[in-house]
Amino acid sequence: MSSLSMRLPDANALRQALAEWARSDGITWVFIAKTLITAFTALWLAYRLELPQPNTVLVSAFIVLQPQSGQVLAKSFYRILGTLAGLTVMVTFIALFAQERVLFLLCVSIWVGLCTAGAARYRDFRAYACLLAGYTAVMIGIPATLHPEGAFMQALWRVLEITLGILCTGVVSALIFPQTSSAALRNALDARFGDFAGLAAAGLEGTLDATRFEQAAARIAAEAVGLENLRNVTAFEDPHMRLRSGRLARLNSEFMQLTTRFHALQRLLDRLRERQAAAVLEVLMPCLVEVGSLLASWHGRPLRDADAAFLAAQLEHCRQQLMAQIREARAKLGHSCPREADQLDFETAAELLYRFAGDLHDYAQTHASLAAHKHAREHWKERFTPKANALAASVAGLRCALLVLVGGVLWIETSWLSGATFTLTSVLIAALSSASPNPKRLSLQLTLGTLLGATLGFVLTFRVLPHLDGFPLLCFVLAPVFALGAFLISRPQWSGYGVGLLVWFCIASLPANLARYDAYTFINEYLAMLLSMGMAVIASMVILPPNRPWLWKRLETELRMRVVHTISDPLKGLSSGFESGTRDLLNQAYGLASGRPDVQRRLLRWMFQVQEVGHAIIELRREQASLPDEPWYAENMPWRNAIRVMGRALIRLFIQPGENNRLRALAAVEHAIHCTRNTHEPRPPHFDTSPLRRTCSYLHFIRTSLLDPSSPLRG
Known part of the structure; x- marks a missing residue:
């Protein structure tokens, strides 16, 4: 009798097996x-x-x-x-x-x-x-x-x-x-932050390899498109989800913004590690550890509504600590008499990291707001634009x-x-x-x-x-x-x-x-x-099958043109349109190129390039739109004229990629950085106080992107 009981599974094991069967077969x-x-x-x-x-x-x-x-x-x-x-x-x-x-x-x-x-x-x-x-x-x-x-x-x-x-x-x-589609939507929302937290923690620690980063970029683009379709579907079956439709759209938009910010930060950190900028990385490390350790604690954990409220509180405290650490790191770097390039690298990376923490905080707040039937964050007018x-x-x-x-x-x-x-x-x-x-x-x-x-x-x-x-x-x-x-x-x-x-x-x-x-x-x-x-x-x-080079190239061109739109289109709704449009184009092209890893890698390289430059341009335009009415920020200032010249050079570059156009755009960016740094501004020269310092950070990030040896813009 005892030997028979030892062979039979206990009740807990049986329940777990049945639950696993119910979730699969x-x-x-x-x-x-x-x-x-x-x-x-x-x-x-x-x-x-x-x-x-x-x-x-x-x-x-x-x-x-x-x-x-x-x-x-x-x-x-x-x-x-x-x-x-x-x-x-x-x-x-x-x-x-x-x-x-x-x-x-x-x-x-x-x-x-x-x-x-x-x-x-x-x-x-x-x-x-x-x-x-x-x-x-x-x-x-x-x-x-x-x-x-x-x-x-x-x-x-x-x-x-x-x-x-x-x-x-x-x-x-x-x-x-x-x-229900609403249950599938909530499960997807709960699970994706845990996956992203592990990815971001590895990136801040410096252990994120290029292959995993590329695979994650393609997966995140597909998830963004899929979640938007799920959000539209849930309106037909669940009145509770219909009440939260604006917040769900906002959550997807904020997640895209969050992943774009992480992508920009990760690419900049990779470039610093490749050229062995030890001084900048050494002073940045405590700041990176502050955010990375917090995210590592959420790796693989589903983010429920109550958990999101706790995460938002954690991030609020983290941002306060982070600003103090950034100022301390800036002072340490200043004592070592760094080069101008090192100073720009530090300011750009520190600002990206701080804004990344802010985007995390906004995302957690929106996720926590889903617990209420009505909430102020429901009023969201940005749209996913495929x-x-x-x-x-x-x-x-x-x-x-x-x-x-x-x-x-x-x-x-x-x-x-x-x-x-x-x-x-x-x-x-x-x-x-x-x-x-x-x-x-x-x-x-x-x-x-x-x-x-x-x-x-x-x-x-x-x-x-x-x-x-x-x-x-x-x-x-x-x-x-x-x-x-x-x-x-x-x-x-x-x-x-x-x-x-x-x-x-x-x-x-x-x-x-x-x-x-x-x-x-x-x-x-x-x-x-x-x-x-x-x-x-x-x-x-x-008759022109879609999974052939003619369509890959068309979609690649459409992807490049997203940067042109960030320069020429109205600023209202530009960010969400850029985030959703680039991901939708990549998702289409990536699926059409299935079985062609070389084409998929090229498409991802263009995606990274477009996101880097386009995101920096949008931030730059936002900064200029919110400038105070003071003489050193006037429209006719040399630094603003230089930025307009840079915009025209970037349009030419992304319409016709090539080494000559890249060098011309690079010269225009460096001239804009020079004009901005030489403009007098009666404010402390830190990104949290100076609009011109923030402008320099965006321009410097565009410059580093154009200098990337793996950039597809080289032709």
């Missing part, structure tokens, strides 16, 4: 169960209501299907908007061109191309509305060309079927073991429009009975793959999933379904297929196979209210689907 099984409940509920209602096409109900349900309820609600909302837009446009086209199939298909292709371009432009759930506006128009319009006299009623039936599928998915997702390449969006739209035209011409010229399915599948494939960074890979996955669905569908349709009697047996037979598709969807790397299996299995193999067992039609329909998918794969490989 348990989520997958819950998702599969919810998929089956959604599918069979929607199918039963479609049969019970005698809808003409029950398969449309299930296709709608499967397309909306997501693991998190907030994503389902957001996707459903925009799908309904897209469906109504597609219905309106298609009814108009049918009324105008019902007797002219060529003009009708031309208008449809233009509309679908515009919708696909809009989807590539937005890349969030608004993109889904654009996709559905195009797909729904084709789904309604193509069959209507065969019977234009019943087009309006067919359109209404399609809208009812789509709406029923959406409602079933939303209700099941929200009521049965809901996996950036999309107009040419890439136009190419995606053109590719989809060409697929519709080719499919339509083939249909008209051959009078193929399954030509409507061929054209409809082309649109759906192009729409689904347009937002993917690798449309070739997604199209191929959808094709293979459809091929699997065709195999299973043929066996079920002609060997199993004729022998069944009753809805329960039908569910029993369909359950393995739906479960397999849901399992594939739950794995991001295999989701294309799952979508292809579920969607096209339902389109071609799901029995209608009046079941038909016609092998000729069945094979013809699947042949049309597979041929159109093959055509979509070829189009994605031939």
Whole structure:
């Protein structure tokens, strides 16, 4: 008995194992169960209501299907908007061109191309509305060309079927073991500070290697974009998170500002270590240890609301200690008669460190404010502004429009009975793959999933379904297929196979209210689907595929232009637009260059360069905007004229990178530093008291960035 009890796990171990299973495989099984409940509920209602096409109900349900309820609600909302837009446009086209199939298909292709371009432009759930506006128009319009006299009623039936599928998915997702987006958002917010604290502590200690730093930069950029999408989704499911939407946006913006400040400080410290500036590093070390030791204590710890309030108090005390240590370090450096460059290095690093502590304090305060339903920090007008390449969006739209035209011409010229399915599948494939960074890979996955669905569908349709009697047996037979598709969807790397299996299995193999067992039609329909998918794969490989150098270079140019915008755009909202735009561009380009580490490293180098110079320019412009009305700060002072000349030189450099332009910009920066340092100012020459000292720090940081031997600006 005793030996048996020794082999059995105790209650605590069993609970821990169950909790771990629930957080991993348990989520997958819950998702599969919810998929089956959604599918069979929607199918039963479609049969019970005698809808003409029950398969449309299930296709709608499967397309909306997501693991998190907030994503389902957001996707459903925009799908309904897209469906109504597609219905309106298609009814108009049918009324105008019902007797002219060529003009009708031309208008449809233009509309679908515009919708696909809009989807590539937005890349969030608004993109889904654009996709559905195009797909729904084709789904309604193509069959209507065969019977234009019943087009309006067919359109209404399609809208009812789509709406029923959406409602079933939303209700099941929200009521049965809901996996809320708000919980995912809070978990992500709680965890990311602990990860960043460990990264920053290692950087201040000097133990952060370049590879880890680059990987962290790419991950942080992706997290910033993902959290903004999650924030938008939570508004659909959680009124408490909707009340905190402004603070959540502020928190994401402050985190981006915080990571940019750390990046600037880390790069400056790396340069000091590379050129062995021992005197500056020695006096700075106590200041670095002060902040680094505080952050090290939070490494790996989730930051709850109460913890954030405690962290804010810690940082407030740390900032007071830090200022005293900086003044003491400045005095020590002054006794050793440092060079002018060492003084500038110290002042720049000390100011970056102090402002980094201030950004940490602001972030902790905003995080702590989430505990209250209402708070003054909710009033936040800055917005996350994603950036999309107009040419890439136009190419995606053109590719989809060409697929519709080719499919339509083939249909008209051959009078193929399954030509409507061929054209409809082309649109759906192009729409689904347009937002993917690798449309070739997604199209191929959808094709293979459809091929699997065709195999299973043929066996079920002609060997199993004729022998069944009753809805329960039908569910029993369909359950393995739906479960397999849901399992594939739950794995991001295999989701294309799952979508292809579920969607096209339902389109071609799901029995209608009046079941038909016609092998000729069945094979013809699947042949049309597979041929159109093959055509979509070829189009994605031939017509300017996005994961190729032409788009990497365009996005790299867009990234460089962010510095130009920091110089020329209005100051209001500039910081948040710069932070979010650079990260969104990097996230897009980094994903498109997957499998090309050399390209990814180059993109990261440009990201670092842009962040360094752009951030310093924004700080410089803020400083000039807040100058007192005193003669030595006047617009016509030589130091301000020199800064304007520097701005023009930097614009030229980032538009046309090269060694000559870099040297010209470097000379302009050094001239601006000289003019600023030689301007009389009746204030103590420290960054906490002197605007000109702070200006020198920003200019010196730009200078060190331009002198970096690894800078991509050298050409």
